[in-house]
Structure formats: C-alpha cells, structure tokens
Amino acid sequence: xxxxxxxxxxxxxxxxxxxxxxxxxxxxxxxxxxxxxxxxxxxxxxxxxxxxxxxxxxxxxxxxxxxxxxxxxxxxxxxxxxxxxxxxxxxxxxxxxxxxxxxxxxxxxxxxxxxxxxxxxxxxxxxxxxxxxxxxxxxxxxxxxxxxxxxxxxxxxxxxxxxxxxxxxxxxxxxxxxxxxxxxxxxxxxxxxxxxxxxxxxxxxxxxxxxxx
Numbered sequence: 001x002x003x004x005x006x007x008x009x010x011x012x013x014x015x016x017x018x019x020x021x022x023x024x025x026x027x028x029x030x031x032x033x034x035x036x037x038x039x040x041x042x043x044x045x046x047x048x049x050x051x052x053x054x055x056x057x058x059x060x061x062x063x064x065x066x067x068x069x070x071x072x073x074x075x076x077x078x079x080x081x082x083x084x085x086x087x088x089x090x091x092x093x094x095x096x097x098x099x100x101x102x103x104x105x106x107x108x109x110x111x112x113x114x115x116x117x118x119x120x121x122x123x124x125x126x127x128x129x130x131x132x133x134x135x136x137x138x139x140x141x142x143x144x145x146x147x148x149x150x151x152x153x154x155x156x157x158x159x160x161x162x163x164x165x166x167x168x169x170x171x172x173x174x175x176x177x178x179x180x181x182x183x184x185x186x187x188x189x190x191x192x193x194x195x196x197x198x199x200x201x202x203x204x205x206x207x208x209x210x211x212x213x
Contacts, residue, residue, distance in 0.1 A: 008081050008107065009207045010127055013114040014179060015134030016172050017063075018144035020190020024134055024200075025114045027191055031201045036208055038080055038108040042115020044089050045073045050097040057096035058159075063116070063171035070121045073113075077127055080107045093153045109208055116172075119179035130207075132200065133183035134190045138169075 011028075015021045022041075029037055045068050049057045061067060076086040087102035119125050119133070142164060149155040180186065187196040 008109055008111060009129045010077060010081075010111045010113060011130045011132065011204070012118045012125070012128040013112065013132045013134065014116060014119045014176070014183070015190070016136065016138070016141050016176050017116055017168055018141045018148060019116075019134045019136040020187075020192070021114050021116070021134045023191030024132065024187060024197065025112055027197050028112060028201060028204060031197075032110070032204050032208070036108055037110045037112050037204075038105055039112045040073070040076070040088060040105070040114070042068060042073065042113065042118050043093075044091055044103075045069045046091050046096075046098075048089075048098040054095070060096065061167045061171070062096075063167045063175075065117050065120050065175060068115075068117060070124050074124055074127065077111065077113070077124075080105070080111055083107045109212075110204060116176050117179070119182045120175050125182055130185070130203070131183045132185045132187060133180045134187050135180065136188075136190045138172075 013021050013025050025039065029039055046062065047067060047069050049060065052060075072089075076088070079086050084107065086105050088105050090099045090101050090103055091097075092099055113128070118128075119131060125131070145164065145168070146157070146160050149160045150157065185196070185200065187193050187200075191197070
C-alpha cells in the first residue's frame with residue numbers, strides 16, 4: 001500500500017521545564033526544513049479551564065499529566081499519520097484557557113512532538129518512532145523558566161518561585177525525570193550540544209529520504 005511505502009515518522013522531544021526542548025526542536029526545523037515537518041507542542045493541549053474562576057485556574061497543577069488532554073493529541077497524531085489535516089488548539093497561558101481560534105496543521109513526512117510530559121503517557125509514547133530527551137541541570141532550567149514566565153507570560157517573581165516549589169519541581173521528580181529511561185537519545189546541554197544536534201538532523205534527513213523512496 002502507498003501509506004505503508006510512505007510511512008510518516010513521529011519524533012518526540014521531552015525534558016524538564018526550560019531544558020532547551022524548543023531550542024532543539026527549532027534547530028531540527030530550521031536545518032531539515034519547516035515545509036517537511038509537522039511541529040506540535042504538547043503545551044497546546046492543556047485542558048480548557050474557562051469554566052473555572054480565574055483564582056482557581058491560577059492554582060491548578062499544570063505540571064501533572066492530567067492537566068493535558070492527551071486523548072485529543074493522540075487522535076490528532078492518528079489523523080496526521082493517515083494524511084488528514086488537523087486543527088491544533090491555541091492556549092493562552094495568561095488566562096489559562098483555550099482560545100476560540102485554532103492552528104491548521106498539514107500532514108508532513110515527519111511529525112515532531114515536543115513537551116515535558118510526552119514520554120509519560122504510554123499510549124502517546126508508543127506512537128513515537130524516535131524519542132529524544134533534553135537533559136539540562138536543574139539550576140539552569142529554573143533560571144530560564146523564571147525569565148521566560150516573567151517576560152513572556154506576565155508572571156510575578158513570587159508566583160513563579162511558588163509554583164516551582166509547589167508543583168514544578170515535585171512533578172519533575174515524579175514524572176519527567178523518570179521518563180528519561182524511555183529515550184532513544186539523551187542530549188546533555190540541550191540546544192548547545194552541536195554534535196548531538198548534527199547526529200539527530202542527519203537521522204531525520206535519512207528518515208525523509210526513506211519516506212521519499
């Protein structure tokens with residue numbers, strides 16, 4: 001069958017918060033070609049909390065696997081695998097709700113999925129052909145998260161620190177760090193590891209060549 005001859009490949013990129021997952025993913029997209037890869041961020045699939053008061057949304061545990069709608073992501077990946085277009089949710093981190101708009105995503109030979117918890121759910125993990133874990137020291141990750149949440153998400157210093165202590169660090173130790181054992185490739189230093197990125201990009205290009213044949 002044609003679909004068997006041109007099988008699409010799913011690559012997962014996981015790692016702790018602010019470990020450099022997006023940097024690694026963007027490097028793959030830039031060097032391989034954005035027109036050849038369908039890129040999905042797990043963060044887009046946070047459950048909609050518009051039914052809750054703002055005060056309750058702000059204290060939710062966004063680092064627990066249950067905060068993400070994996071059922072929808074898995075369904076979307078299945079659609080992409082058979083060549084169907086999907087509409088990816090758009091999540092607003094300032095108000096913790098999904099927007100009414102969506103992002104149209106076309107099927108591509110390679111599907112790249114990035115997020116801290118993408119290896120935790122077995123059903124999601126089992127869909128992936130290649131699993132990459134970005135491994136960065138905790139102090140570096142915390143500083144990066146602090147800067148990002150204040151500058152990009154309008155958070156206060158104290159709210160970022162409180163969330164890190166209350167949920168981010170405990171959930172990392174309980175779910176994210178243990179998921180590293182499922183990785184096929186572990187990248188120390190994240191996007192700064194040029195050698196590892198060269199190897200991964202070469203592998204993705206080989207997968208694309210196999211797909212074209």
